[in-house]
Amino acid sequence: MASFSVGSNDGFLITQKNNPLGRYRNLCCSFSVPCCSSISFPALGIRNYCKSQHGLLCNNRIRLLTIENCGNKHAPLGKRENRDLHKRFWLRLRPRLRLLSSRLKRDSIRSMVNEFGAFLRKHLKRVTLTTAISVALGLFYLFLKLTTLPSPKIVPYSDLVTSLQSGVVTNVLFEEGSRRIYYNMDPQRLKNTQTFEEIVPVDVPNGNLDDGVSSQNVARTHQGMGVSALRKFSRNRASTPEWQYSTRKIDHDENFLLSLMREKGTAYSSAPQSVLMSMRSILITILSLWIPLTPLMWLLYRQLSAANSPAKKRRPSSQIVSFDDVEGVDAAKVELMEIVSCLQGASDYNKLGAKLPRGVLLVGPPGTGKTLLARAVAGEAGVPFFSVSASEFVELFVGRGAARVRDLFNVARKCAPSIIFIDELDAVGGKRGRSFNDERDQTLNQLLTEMDGFESDMKVIVIAATNRPEALDAALCRPGRFSRKVLVGEPDEEGRRKILAIHLREVPLEEDTRLICNLVASLTQGFVGADLANIVNEAALLAGRRGGESVTREDIMEAIERARFGINDKQSNPSTISRELRKLFPWMPSLMGSQDSRQYALQGPLGYQTLS
Numbered sequence: 287m288a289s290f291s292v293g294s295n296d297g298f299l300i301t302q303k304n305n306p307l308g309r310y311r312n313l314c315c316s317f318s319v320p321c322c323s324s325i326s327f328p329a330l331g332i333r334n335y336c337k338s339q340h341g342l343l344c345n346n347r348i349r350l351l352t353i354e355n356c357g358n359k360h361a362p363l364g365k366r367e368n369r370d371l372h373k374r375f376w377l378r379l380r381p382r383l384r385l386l387s388s389r390l391k392r393d394s395i396r397s398m399v400n401e402f403g404a405f406l407r408k409h410l411k412r413v414t415l416t417t418a419i420s421v422a423l424g425l426f427y428l429f430l431k432l433t434t435l436p437s438p439k440i441v442p443y444s445d446l447v448t449s450l451q452s453g454v455v456t457n458v459l460f461e462e463g464s465r466r467i468y469y470n471m472d473p474q475r476l477k478n479t480q481t482f483e484e485i486v487p488v489d490v491p492n493g494n495l496d497d498g499v500s501s502q503n504v505a506r507t508h509q510g511m512g513v514s515a516l517r518k519f520s521r522n523r524a525s526t527p528e529w530q531y532s533t534r535k536i537d538h539d540e541n542f543l544l545s546l547m548r549e550k551g552t553a554y555s556s557a558p559q560s561v562l563m564s565m566r567s568i569l570i571t572i573l574s575l576w577i578p579l580t581p582l583m584w585l586l587y588r589q590l591s592a593a594n595s596p597a598k599k600r601r602p603s604s605q606i607v608s609f610d611d612v613e614g615v616d617a618a619k620v621e622l623m624e625i626v627s628c629l630q631g632a633s634d635y636n637k638l639g640a641k642l643p644r645g646v647l648l649v650g651p652p653g654t655g656k657t658l659l660a661r662a663v664a665g666e667a668g669v670p671f672f673s674v675s676a677s678e679f680v681e682l683f684v685g686r687g688a689a690r691v692r693d694l695f696n697v698a699r700k701c702a703p704s705i706i707f708i709d710e711l712d713a714v715g716g717k718r719g720r721s722f723n724d725e726r727d728q729t730l731n732q733l734l735t736e737m738d739g740f741e742s743d744m745k746v747i748v749i750a751a752t753n754r755p756e757a758l759d760a761a762l763c764r765p766g767r768f769s770r771k772v773l774v775g776e777p778d779e780e781g782r783r784k785i786l787a788i789h790l791r792e793v794p795l796e797e798d799t800r801l802i803c804n805l806v807a808s809l810t811q812g813f814v815g816a817d818l819a820n821i822v823n824e825a826a827l828l829a830g831r832r833g834g835e836s837v838t839r840e841d842i843m844e845a846i847e848r849a850r851f852g853i854n855d856k857q858s859n860p861s862t863i864s865r866e867l868r869k870l871f872p873w874m875p876s877l878m879g880s881q882d883s884r885q886y887a888l889q890g891p892l893g894y895q896t897l898s
């Protein structure tokens with residue numbers, strides 16, 4: 287049996303030497319490229335030519351590794367395995383190295399350095415902080431590592447007494463400021479008396495403890511060492527601890543212990559804890575306290591930081607909304623348009639002794655366009671607009687909400703003329719004294735104070751929106767604060783038509799837009815602006831789902847059904863829809879008689895009018 291290593295990356299061969307055919311027959315071929323359909327070896331050590339299944343000619347030099355040459359029978363196999371592993375490793379590594387070098391060629395080192403520099407400049411604060419923390423932790427670790435001492439074996443107090451009585455204890459140290467007693471035993475004397483294990487069991491004891499041992503000669507301590515001395519010290523001490531055993535004092539037993547030591551002639555002393563050890567324990571305490579405290583501190587920082595202040599959240603100017611984008615709420619629009627013209631200085635209200643209203647409260651059901659109106663005011667007035675949700679003032683820590691209100695108004699005053707929009711005012715503006723929520727009351731108080739504090743020529747207008755005006759504190763609604771209350775109600779049919787026209791502006795319709803608007807407006811009594819916007823969006827999505835180019839009447843009808851009844855299995859069953867519709871609109875006889883409501887619905891606009 288002989289084994290050959292092929293001098294290429296393809297693998298290795300094991301061939302049979304004493305072949306009856308007088309040829310070296312291939313027994314095993316573990317090539318990474320499966321090749322060598324037939325191999326013959328005219329002579330060993332000579333070039334081997336083989337043809338792979340891919341038609342490639344391999345030119346491999348074969349070296350003979352005979353077992354006879356090796357003292358150990360198993361050695362060649364082990365070597366071969368090693369070599370095989372080695373080759374595989376290189377085979378895998380090579381393409382990676384090639385990739386890395388090509389990448390390095392592509393991105394020059396200079397550009398990488400530049401990128402790194404730019405990154406550092408961008409995140410300088412973070413990088414500095416991270417580096418400082420890492421260095422501090424590294425130093426802590428180094429210090430702890432260098433000051434590590436081999437700890438003495440902790441034994442029960444009774445063992446110390448037994449050892450003292452048997453006279454094997456050579457010296458004892460009482461540590462000042464702690465309850466530790468360290469002691470050493472003479473191994474020679476120990477052998478003479480008892481076996482080591484009999485005297486000192488290994489388990490860790492506990493006992494009642496007390497301080498107050500008189501100090502005498504101070505034994506060797508390890509105070510005031512330099513780093514190199516420290517390292518040497520710790521290396522030396524790593525093998526042999528200074529004190530072999532340690533135990534804890536028992537209360538009121540010092541006298542007995544002292545008399546025992548005097549009687550046996552044992553050397554005893556007391557010493558303060560070494561400076562290094564004290565520092566070590568302080569550091570460990572600090573670390574073990576700070577690691578769990580860090581997330582808490584971070585939370586606190588997040589809560590208190592000005593970065594979260596609503597004052598920072600000014601709406602970007604790209605989302606400009608005008609009054610043309612709001613329909614169906616004409617009365618509210620007129621009221622707000624007046625304020626805009628006052629802000630722009632178009633109307634000379636001062637001449638008549640009038641003052642600009644400080645606050646406007648938009649009241650109405652959800653989705654009627656209160657927020658949209660406020661945004662339209664900002665867009666039309668062309669002044670800085672601070673939009674916040676009142677819930678952003680609700681804070682964990684008492685006083686933080688009030689501070690945020692103060693910040694917001696300060697910034698708005700600096701940017702005057704400006705508009706502050708507070709959405710869902712009831713989150714902080716609820717009646718005071720109804721709960722024990724001090725934080726909310728303080729926030730509200732601050733809001734009241736800030737709104738009082740405006741000078742009439744300051745031109746900061748607060749627009750607030752709420753769905754629950756009845757829940758608001760009376761002080762908020764008094765004249766001088768939210769003196770103007772504007773009802774933003776559900777749109778009527780004409781209003782719905784106009785709102786639909788706005789939302790259908792960008793939607794390609796199969797039919798005439800006006801016809802569809804009339805149709806949908808007549809079918810959607812009680813729907814508010816948000817519902818209508820949603821219907822248009824759903825219809826466009828449905829059209830997209832069936833791959834249509836434009837939105838058809840059917841899409842819009844289905845979108846209305848979805849808006850009314852939701853999306854469920856019943857949706858697909860028209861007779862179920864009819865049943866639902868019958869329950870809701872019992873006065874619609876013609877529709878209910880039909881098997882398929884949609885078929886009926888497609889009859890024409892007149893047919894839909896019966897729905898509303």
Ligand SMILES: Nc1ncnc2c1ncn2[C@@H]1O[C@H](COP(=O)(O)OP(=O)(O)OP(=O)(O)O)[C@@H](O)[C@H]1O
Nearest residue numbers: 611612613652653654655656657658785815816819
């Ligand atoms: N009158 C309207 N004209 C045009 N679009 C409207 C109108 N009302 C609502 N919409 C549409 O509905 C969306 C939501 O409206 P908006 O957020 O203003 O309602 P809201 O009254 O503030 O609701 P909420 O009280 O729940 O905050 C708007 O973005 C807009 O697309």
